[in-house]
Amino acid sequence: MQLQERIELMSKLGDLLSKGDDELDVTISKAALHNPWFTQASVRHAIDAVCKNFLEKEALKAWSDNYNISDKYKKNVGLILAGNIPMVGFHDLLSVFISGHVAKVKLSSKDEVMMQFIISQLKRLDARSNSYFEVVDRLNDIDAMIATGSNSTGNYFSKYFGHLPNIIRRNRHAVAVVPNSISKEALSNLGKDIFTYFGLGCRNVSKLYLEDGFEIQRFFDAIVSYGDVIYHNKYKNNYDYSNALYLLNQIEFLTNNFLIVRESRDITSRIASVHYEYFTDLNQLESDLVANKDAIQCVVSQRAIGNLNCVNYGEAQSPSLTQYADGVDIMQFLTELHD
Template sequence: MSKFNITDTVNTFSELGKHLAAPNAQLMDIIETERQYNAWFTPESVLTAVKATGDMLNKADLEKWLDKYDLTKGGNKKVGLVLAGNIPLVGFHDVLCVLVTGNHALIKASSQDARLIKYVLNKLVEIDNSYADSFSFVERLENFDAIIATGSNNTSRYFEYYFGKVPNIIRKNRNSIALLSGDESGEELAALGHDIFDYYGLGCRNVSKLLVPDGYVFNFFFESIEHFAPIIHHHKYNNNYDYNKSIYLVNRDEHLDNGFLLLKQDARLTSPLSCLHYETYTDVQSAQKQLQEQTDNLQCIVTTVPLKTQNQVVNFGQSQHPQLWDYADGVDTMEFLSQLS
């Protein structure tokens, strides 16, 4: 790739964004058939992810984002990327960061999400051929100068063992949480449904737990998310729902059930698929203390309550619509890449 030019970079990636925001027939064919390779990747989920990526790549935000960094130095490093595959195109932001910093992306794509990322990068090369030699898809990572690897708490130990000797970003499990005041409107709670159910709750930005005020009654919450009921018709989601419901019943665990979501009071941040944990709080200060204790395990907090926190705070319905500067785990990927020497 030629020397960094912010205008060219913005124009190229905003053009890619327009293509993703309004998919053509070829892309729609991939969107429609992804479920043949990954049952969770329904056309609705894949289209949501593709359009969200397209919306993220708008000219104004690209300019604002790239203007923060000195990208005239460095580059030309081989950066190994171990991409996750839990939701469609989840690894694209890491690839984007490597490319705009003038480095070469060695991409170990997830078997769960290999076709989409290849299509997007091929489209990028169609738009601007200078990126043709800026990435490679590999089965095995070797000869790299740095690593960005996304996985679970278990795989992170292996990542640290194998990749610990080079500059690295190694990501572990994280979850997201919603803090309710009890004064939310039906529209806000309906939007919260997207934070819970989009991508079937498989993403680290999906809400897995609620913090609610003492005495909170869930009737209005359940009424507001009723339009998400068709999620139960997805066979894998339904299997999880039936299994977790039977476990709760056999163990006589107190829980709430609206026919497609199980709600259980539980201190744990991570909840099983089709389930949502909740805890209560007495006042905002105590809620903030609970959140503070989970800082390193939280990807984002969904709320309209004013908070002092290191974690990213987003409005209802926005957890799965990150902006370019909303970095996973709060680690500035661009700063990391631009400092490689």
């Protein structure tokens, strides 16, 4: 398949997912049954984000035009996909296909239903794409590796696949900068960045940097509309556990009965909780964030901060084609494999 044909196929996939049908509805239901963290609403949210941000034909063309993509030399690229949120590995799959390589895919057991469906639909829409995707249990005969995991599995991946060209991703989180001048609407939008996918994504906000003097009650008032999250069984179990843990250990925290907020310098927080820290000097905060850039996926902020990946409030879970995970240009990596 030529590049333009691959772009056309992905655009057709976007049309199929956007329109929906009975088969898609059944698959969404199966995905939600397979992984209790995946509600039908969250799976549909992921599908909408993929269609809007990744699968529009003109956007795909503009994106691919930035790279020297060859249609002559295919490489076998191993993909170890994450499964913490629905379709989180789709961008990797898309990138390998558009760059003209073959994806040998090790699916996450947590997200295999939707990803299997995506691959099967691509093959149904154009049988020639069959040669570009192979779902495997073991990754053999590969020329490069892109793997996403935790800090511990990342170390294992680096050791096991270190002899190959590779991109190895580890734990990261999003943080938010909250000035005193922030509007209630922006604070409410920040709730999307915290609660979408129950906070399980690497782009979910796990820590708030509050300007000195900011009253946390303003934040609680702005996120009231997200309170139904507590009725999700697994989220509530995590909330109850953290609540009990902090009480037993006499750790101070605040809560609005569906989110725990605790002052801490740590970027990583427990499920159903966020950390916060006050700042007085924006320049010092910028220095601190840049120093911790390897732990930060993106910064939710109304202003640019250093060379960090910054997004506006409410947009953390809607990355564009060029907002690469960990700031590593996967397309540049893939196109250089042709050399």
